[in-house]
Structure formats: structure tokens, C-alpha cells
Amino acid sequence: MISTSSFVLAGGHVVDPKNNIDKKCDVLVKDGVIIEISENISAEASVEIINISGKYVFPGLIDLQVHLREPGREDKETIESGLKSALCGGITSVVSMPNTTPVTDSQSAVEFQISRAKKLNLGNLYPSGAITKGQKGKEISEMWEMKNSGIVAITDDGVDVQNEGILEKAMEYAKTHDLVLMSHCQNEALSGGGVLHEGDISTKLALPGISPQAEDLAVYKNLVLAEKTGCKLHLLHNSTKESVKLIKEFKARGVNISAETCPQYLTLTDAICDNYNTQGKMYPPIRSQDHQDALIEGLKENTISVISTDHAPHLAFEKEKPFVESVWGSVGVECSFALCYTRLVKTGELSLSDLLAKMTFQPADVISIKRGDLSVGSVADIAVFDLEKEWEIKVDEMQTKGGNCVFEGMKVFGKPTHVFVAGDEKLSTIK
Ligand SMILES: [Zn+2]
Known part of the structure; x- marks a missing residue:
């Protein structure tokens, strides 16, 4: 040692x-x-x-989207097991998502995570706080108090804030408090009930699909409101070709936004769900090849400047259920670099340096932390x-x-x- x-x-x-x-x-x-x-x-x-x-x-990798499950579901993951898992993937800094039990929407909840991580002395944990109390989409949480306790971002990840009036107000507060707002873009009226990408596979399996438009509309809503409010906006786990187009357009207009995608959308298609394979059930869903191609183009031109994992640990038996009842998501921190290196760099799609930019200093810039590079003095x-x-x-x-x-x-x-x-x-x- x-x-x-x-x-x-x-x-x-x-x-x-x-x-x-x-x-x-x-x-x-x-x-x-x-x-x-x-x-x-x-x-x-x-x-x-x-x-x-x-x-x-390399600079230690940074992952902006990790579900650590503590407090509340320590049977699925703890801050300790999650940080250890991240380190095994070369990830030294993670942003934890607030959909814990109870939801991380208060000062004390943030302080719990920070003190736990400090005691563990593993990787760096940067908590995010919920946009709305209980992630219910109704009442804006105590952003300022949580910022003072150490959150680096606010997000209701797992859901999008469905009420545009509340989202707009949250963006105004986020701007005032100099916090990045991270959106899980999904229009629930369109995605409700769906369990996989709406396409040939969902038709074949006779399962309800989630259309790309469920994401596209939510992306547009978030972009328009970010432009109006001037809030710094980060779009989580983008999965559709239209999202890439919209992000490109709004970036060109000078709106203060960034966007990410995840290894599952870059290495797999909805074919993974064939034969009712519940491991392929992801939110947003893993989509068809044309969407994957557009995401890779988005990475190449840096329209999508971040790759995160959406590491979402569950118990094995929770996937061993009928597709509709099965849980969403996959673990990812331990293999995200290897997957992207194999899929994107070894095939010549991206240079090693360009891939690393999306896993080091560019995510660091989103949450404004001094990490993600090897500058002398850092x-x-x-x-x-x-x-x-x-x-x-x-x-x-x-x-x-x-x-x-x-x-x-x-x-x-x-x-x-x-x-x-x-x-x-x-x-x-x-x-
Ligand atoms: Zn999400």
C-alpha cells in the first residue's frame, strides 16, 4: 500500500x-x-x-449523476459502497442525487452526506439538493440553506418539474443563488405508463413505449426557461436526436447550458430489451441506433460535453419481475470509462483526450469545482x-x-x- x-x-x-x-x-x-x-x-x-x-x-474522473441510496436504502447502496465502486472505475468525484429517503431537500440531509463522506475518506462527494420539497414538484426547497451546507447543484432527478411556473421560479432562485439546475427531461403526460423506447421492440413485445418526444418537449421547455431566466442549466442523461439538435441551437444562441449522456445510450440500443430483458429497462429508455448515432455526433462536436453514469443500484431480484413492474436503471460507475473508451476511442470516434474532457474538466465546470485537471498546484x-x-x-x-x-x-x-x-x-x- x-x-x-x-x-x-x-x-x-x-x-x-x-x-x-x-x-x-x-x-x-x-x-x-x-x-x-x-x-x-x-x-x-x-x-x-x-x-x-x-x-x-488521467485526472481523477468526475461523475455528475450517481444514486448512492443512503439514507434510506442502504440495502441497495451506501455512501461507502458507492464511493468505493466509483474509485474502482477511476472516478474520484461524484455528485449524489437527492432522491434518497428522505429526499435530500434540507440542510441537515446535506450535512449528513458530507460528514459521512468525510469520515469515510474515500472519494470526493458533492451532494445535490432537490429543486422542490420531497421532489413533489410543488414547493421550492431551501436552496440557499442547502448551498451554505455544500450542495453543488439542484435537481429533482428521477422526475422533471412538470409545472412550468414552478420550474421558472426555481430557475430564478437558482440564478440568484448561483446554483446550476440539473433537469431530468421527461414530459410525464407523454411518458406516463411507458417502460421502454417506443419503436419496433416495444411493438414486438406489446409493451407501452416512451416516445422520444417525451424527452424532446421537456428539453425544449427547460431550454426556453433557462434562456428567459438566465439560469445555468445542465440537462441530465440525454437520449434523443432531437435533444441534441435543440441543445446545439440554444448553445449557439449563447444560453448558459450544458448537457450529458451516459454509456448505456452510447453502447446499447433498445434491442437489449428484446426477450423482455429487464436489465435494459432504463429511464430515459435506451433508444434505437439513429438516436445513438446522433448522440455520438453530439459528443464529437461537444454539444454534449459531459458523460455521466446515472449509476442506479437496485437489488438483483427487483429486476427479476415482469418488465412493467421491474425497476429502472443500471449500475455504472465501475465500468463507465472502460465502456466509453472501448466504444468511442478504440473505434476512432473520439480521441482519448476528447473523451477524457467529458469525464474530467468539463463536468467540473458544470458544478464549478476545482477538480478534473492536472495543473501544477492543484x-x-x-x-x-x-x-x-x-x-x-x-x-x-x-x-x-x-x-x-x-x-x-x-x-x-x-x-x-x-x-x-x-x-x-x-x-x-x-x-
Ligand atoms: Zn434521471
């Missing part, structure tokens, strides 16, 4: 998109801070040399990856308590060998 927070990572290939670094060089860390990045650093004897030749050095959150390592995704081998994984059995490339948080190596303490 590497216990010192002063060391040289020697012989690796450093990719730091924010600073345009993509070359073989060494990294010197002292007391948890990045001191120097250059070729052949000759450190004094007191500093440990960690030889990582053949490996890649906190040494670092992930070292072996990109040649091929492995098979198996939920049983993960740190998450969740038993639901839509990626089960997929073969991917890229696994972290060392993960540092403020200069402390965490991976060797987990496994």
Missing part, C-alpha cells in the same frame, strides 16, 4: 485535456498537491518512485489506467451493492491500477 502522499509517477503517458497535455512524462506529487509535470523528473531520495511505464495518467486526484487490460463486466465482482447491470458480460478495455485522492492511493485499500 502506498501511504505517502509524496511520490513521482514515472514513465506513464499523461493525458490532461484541460492543459492540452498528451505525452509521455512524469508527475511529481508532494503532500497531495501536483508540483511538476515534465519528462524525467529526478526526485530527491525521500520521494517514492512509482513506476507506471506503459500505463496512462489537488492530486489522479487515475492511472492500464488501457490494454481487457476484462469482462461482471456485477458480482463489483464493489457496488447493486445487483443490476445492463452491461453484464460485455468485454471492455481499460482498468485503473492506481487511483489517488489528494495524493492518497485508494484502490489498494479497497480490494
Whole structure:
């Protein structure tokens, strides 16, 4: 175990998109801070040399959308198991979603999460708070108090604020308090009752579908109100081609917005739901190939500037139900980089640096944190990856308590060998 927070990572290939670094060089860390990045650093004897030749050095990855389930459903995930799982995927910072039990809509709920994470001393936890009390869409929550306690964003993720008047008011408050509002775009009047993408597969299985328009309309509503209010808006887990078009248009108009998608929408299509495979049940649903193609185009032109996971752990048996009754979502933090690297970089769709931008400094910018790059003087959150390592995704081998994984059995490339948080190596303490 590497216990010192002063060391040289020697012989690796450093990719730091924010600073345009993509070359073989060494990294010197002292007391948890990045001191120097250059070729052949000759450190004094007191500093440990960690030889990582053949490996890649990235800023610790950042995931803007993780369901940690604590408090309330510690049988599905805890802050501890979720942060450990994230570290195993090279993720050093996560934003926790507020749909806990009770909902994270108060100062005390935020303080609970922060103190728990502090005690655990694993990765960085940045809580989000609910937009509305109880995520019920009616009364705006105590944003200012929660911001003072440490939230980095507000969201009712899991649902969208259906009442436009309340959403507009929430955006005005969010702007006043300088908080980013993150929307799960879904028009419930259109999506209500649906369980998978509306298309050939839903027709074949005779299951109620969720049309792309259920997302498109909600995206448009959110964009229009963000333009009016000037609120900083982040659109969570986009899944449709029209969303990409709308986001592009509003970005071009100078509206203060960002958008993300997730590995499930980039690596799978609704064919995964065939034979009533409930692992493929996702909210928003995994869509058809034409939507996936548009999302990848959106990533290429940076219309979609963030990749997050929507890591949603559930108990295995909760997926072993008829499709309509089965739970939504999949775990994802432990394999998100490997999936995207395999699907997007190894195929030549994106450069490694462009992929990393969407998993490091660009998400950091959304929530305005000083993370996601390897600038001299910054906190040494670092992930070292072996990109040649091929492995098979198996939920049983993960740190998450969740038993639901839509990626089960997929073969991917890229696994972290060392993960540092403020200069402390965490991976060797987990496994
Ligand atoms: Zn969501």
C-alpha cells in the first residue's frame, strides 16, 4: 500500500485535456498537491518512485449523476459502497442525487452526506439538493440553506418539474443563488405508463413505449426557461436526436447550458430489451441506433460535453419481475470509462483526450469545482489506467451493492491500477 502522499509517477503517458497535455512524462506529487509535470523528473531520495511505464495518467474522473441510496436504502447502496465502486472505475468525484429517503431537500440531509463522506475518506462527494420539497414538484426547497451546507447543484432527478411556473421560479432562485439546475427531461403526460423506447421492440413485445418526444418537449421547455431566466442549466442523461439538435441551437444562441449522456445510450440500443430483458429497462429508455448515432455526433462536436453514469443500484431480484413492474436503471460507475473508451476511442470516434474532457474538466465546470485537471498546484486526484487490460463486466465482482447491470458480460478495455485522492492511493485499500 502506498501511504505517502509524496511520490513521482514515472514513465506513464499523461493525458490532461484541460492543459492540452498528451505525452509521455512524469508527475511529481508532494503532500497531495501536483508540483511538476515534465519528462524525467529526478526526485530527491525521500520521494517514492512509482513506476507506471506503459500505463496512462488521467485526472481523477468526475461523475455528475450517481444514486448512492443512503439514507434510506442502504440495502441497495451506501455512501461507502458507492464511493468505493466509483474509485474502482477511476472516478474520484461524484455528485449524489437527492432522491434518497428522505429526499435530500434540507440542510441537515446535506450535512449528513458530507460528514459521512468525510469520515469515510474515500472519494470526493458533492451532494445535490432537490429543486422542490420531497421532489413533489410543488414547493421550492431551501436552496440557499442547502448551498451554505455544500450542495453543488439542484435537481429533482428521477422526475422533471412538470409545472412550468414552478420550474421558472426555481430557475430564478437558482440564478440568484448561483446554483446550476440539473433537469431530468421527461414530459410525464407523454411518458406516463411507458417502460421502454417506443419503436419496433416495444411493438414486438406489446409493451407501452416512451416516445422520444417525451424527452424532446421537456428539453425544449427547460431550454426556453433557462434562456428567459438566465439560469445555468445542465440537462441530465440525454437520449434523443432531437435533444441534441435543440441543445446545439440554444448553445449557439449563447444560453448558459450544458448537457450529458451516459454509456448505456452510447453502447446499447433498445434491442437489449428484446426477450423482455429487464436489465435494459432504463429511464430515459435506451433508444434505437439513429438516436445513438446522433448522440455520438453530439459528443464529437461537444454539444454534449459531459458523460455521466446515472449509476442506479437496485437489488438483483427487483429486476427479476415482469418488465412493467421491474425497476429502472443500471449500475455504472465501475465500468463507465472502460465502456466509453472501448466504444468511442478504440473505434476512432473520439480521441482519448476528447473523451477524457467529458469525464474530467468539463463536468467540473458544470458544478464549478476545482477538480478534473492536472495543473501544477492543484489537488492530486489522479487515475492511472492500464488501457490494454481487457476484462469482462461482471456485477458480482463489483464493489457496488447493486445487483443490476445492463452491461453484464460485455468485454471492455481499460482498468485503473492506481487511483489517488489528494495524493492518497485508494484502490489498494479497497480490494
Ligand atoms: Zn434521471
